[in-house]
Amino acid sequence: MLTMDRGTLQRLDDIRGKIARISDIPEAKLLRDKVSGIQRVLSTQRAGLRAQNEAAQLKILIERKLGKMLTERPKHPGAKGTGSNQYRKVPSRSGEVPKNLEELGIHRAEAHRWMMIASIPEAYFEEELERIRATDQEITSVHFYREAQHIKNHATKRKPLNVTEPVYTSYRSDNGELIARVASIYFPQKKGLRIADVTYGKGVFLKNLDLSKHELFASDIVTGKKFPGVKAYDFKKLPYENNFFDVMFFDPPYHHVGKRPRMREREFRNVHTTGGYSHKDILALYRDGMKEGFRVLKKKGVLLVKTMDEIESGKQYFTHIEIFQIAQSLGFVGEDLFILTQVVDPPVYQKRQLHAQKNHSLLWVFRKK
Numbered sequence: 001m002l003t004m005d006r007g008t009l010q011r012l013d014d015i016r017g018k019i020a021r022i023s024d025i026p027e028a029k030l031l032r033d034k035v036s037g038i039q040r041v042l043s044t045q046r047a048g049l050r051a052q053n054e055a056a057q058l059k060i061l062i063e064r065k066l067g068k069m070l071t072e073r074p075k076h077p078g079a080k081g082t083g084s085n086q087y088r089k090v091p092s093r094s095g096e097v098p099k100n101l102e103e104l105g106i107h108r109a110e111a112h113r114w115m116m117i118a119s120i121p122e123a124y125f126e127e128e129l130e131r132i133r134a135t136d137q138e139i140t141s142v143h144f145y146r147e148a149q150h151i152k153n154h155a156t157k158r159k160p161l162n163v164t165e166p167v168y169t170s171y172r173s174d175n176g177e178l179i180a181r182v183a184s185i186y187f188p189q190k191k192g193l194r195i196a197d198v199t200y201g202k203g204v205f206l207k208n209l210d211l212s213k214h215e216l217f218a219s220d221i222v223t224g225k226k227f228p229g230v231k232a233y234d235f236k237k238l239p240y241e242n243n244f245f246d247v248m249f250f251d252p253p254y255h256h257v258g259k260r261p262r263m264r265e266r267e268f269r270n271v272h273t274t275g276g277y278s279h280k281d282i283l284a285l286y287r288d289g290m291k292e293g294f295r296v297l298k299k300k301g302v303l304l305v306k307t308m309d310e311i312e313s314g315k316q317y318f319t320h321i322e323i324f325q326i327a328q329s330l331g332f333v334g335e336d337l338f339i340l341t342q343v344v345d346p347p348v349y350q351k352r353q354l355h356a357q358k359n360h361s362l363l364w365v366f367r368k369k
């Protein structure tokens with residue numbers, strides 16, 4: 001239920017109706033400030049999350065508009081890159097001198113934040129709003145600003161690792177480094193491999209690989225809407241032809257999940273993709289993805305499957321063994337199994353432990369027969 005008085009609801013509705021027709025920056029700024037004022041009133045009235053989110057969503061939509069208009073507007077003559085300087089006013093082609101930020105009543109930091117928020121791809125932005133609402137979290141500009149930063153930084157974070165030492169079966173490290181070591185065995189000096197990462201996530205698996213000599217096909221049902229170059233494909237139904245890839249990475253959500261968000265939801269979107277899944281459902285998901293992997297991989301192609309064993313309702317499930325059985329039934333052979341121990345041990349909450357706390361995940365290397 002929305003705890004908001006009629007007057008406020010009406011004011012928000014009026015503003016909502018005006019958003020599509022906003023034609024200039026001052027008008028947008030005025031509307032944004034009005035919503036900000038309403039947010040402050042709602043906060044003092046302790047109006048509740050849903051009411052706050054109604055206003056916050058409107059504010060962010062206007063900030064996106066503002067960001068877009070600021071990005072596209074002709075630069076003020078004093079601005080960097082205009083070939084002018086701040087002391088000499090140079091009119092635009094129409095003869096009008098565009099207002100600077102100060103004249104528009106906009107702080108530089110605000111302008112930067114709105115332009116960043118405006119840079120988030122539309123499909124991802126919409127889905128993210130929906131996800132936040134559905135999981136009863138707070139809609140904030142700061143969250144979307146961080147998402148925008150994340151999208152911007154993502155492509156620049158690659159750092160290939162030149163592996164010269166022998167490769168071992170276990171490491172205390174991170175996924176990127178492990179994958180680089182594994183790759184040094186399974187696709188070493190070859191060129192022109194077709195490589196699929198069908199659970200791309202944030203691209204951590206690939207961050208230490210030099211893929212410049214290969215062809216990468218990255219996809220992820222959630223982050224495909226976020227990162228340029230990554231497709232939003234469902235790994236259960238990939239749009240590739242049979243026998244197409246040399247290598248495929250497969251790292252689906254590997255835990256049974258409740259319906260409410262828990263730790264690292266922002267990172268992995270488990271509630272979003274597998275909310276309410278039991279261990280059995282997770283295994284079925286693995287089977288579907290690995291079956292599709294078998295179809296799209298060439299003969300002798302390599303499938304890398306990441307997993308973690310888990311305990312559900314006090315019962316131990318050795319998921320990696322179940323995955324091995326699935327792989328065999330599909331026609332893969334097990335080439336290698338790697339153990340990755342977490343760099344920081346996870347906390348143990350139970351007073352009396354019934355099972356050891358898991359601090360490792362596993363990476364299977366399968367080959368299509």
Ligand SMILES: C[S@@+](CC[C@H](N)C(=O)[O-])C[C@H]1O[C@@H](n2cnc3c(N)ncnc32)[C@H](O)[C@@H]1O
Nearest residue numbers: 199200201202203204205221222234235251273
């Ligand atoms: C554990 S994360 C993968 C992390 C990734 N390996 C990385 O390096 O960042 C699991 C990913 O699987 C994606 N996913 C879940 N179900 C999917 C589906 N049916 N099709 C495609 N991607 C899916 C999620 O969106 C999430 O990004």
